Amino acid sequence: MAQRGRPAYKPTKEERKLLRELRDTLGEIKSLEAERDDLIKILLDSPVPAQQIANVLGVATATISRRRRPDDPQKVAARNAVTIALRNGELTYGPCEVCGEYPTQAHHHNGYNNGHELDVIWLCREHHHHTKA
Numbered sequence: 001m002a003q004r005g006r007p008a009y010k011p012t013k014e015e016r017k018l019l020r021e022l023r024d025t026l027g028e029i030k031s032l033e034a035e036r037d038d039l040i041k042i043l044l045d046s047p048v049p050a051q052q053i054a055n056v057l058g059v060a061t062a063t064i065s066r067r068r069r070p071d072d073p074q075k076v077a078a079r080n081a082v083t084i085a086l087r088n089g090e091l092t093y094g095p096c097e098v099c100g101e102y103p104t105q106a107h108h109h110n111g112y113n114n115g116h117e118l119d120v121i122w123l124c125r126e127h128h129h130h131t132k133a
């Protein structure tokens with residue numbers, strides 16, 4: 001007996017347009033998520049009280065306190081330099097050097113010392129986490 005498979009579905013022109021829009025929107029969301037992560041890092045490194053940050057993010061104050069890192073002025077300066085360079089176009093996000101995915105974070109592969117503030121490679125959250133482990 002002959003196979004009576006369903007004929008392959010061909011999206012209409014309108015559906016293809018919607019798919020393109022969806023793909024573009026998802027790309028924008030990923031960029032915004034990366035930007036939000038950078039802003040959160042700056043806030044965590046700032047003297048803004050943990051309670052205020054927690055209120056804005058809708059999380060418990062303890063969550064913010066736990067995520068606050070001990071002061072490492074060179075690390076903070078290097079991280080801020082990257083954020084500023086991203087804003088003024090001196091740096092742009094690249095795909096993860098390991099898996100090619102977005103969104104990515106700047107990894108200071110040569111440390112944070114003078115001269116290496118913008119010496120970064122791009123890693124997704126997962127692979128960035130691995131470099132710290």
Ligand SMILES: [Zn+2]
Pocket residue numbers: 096097098099100101123124125126127
């Ligand atoms: Zn990766």
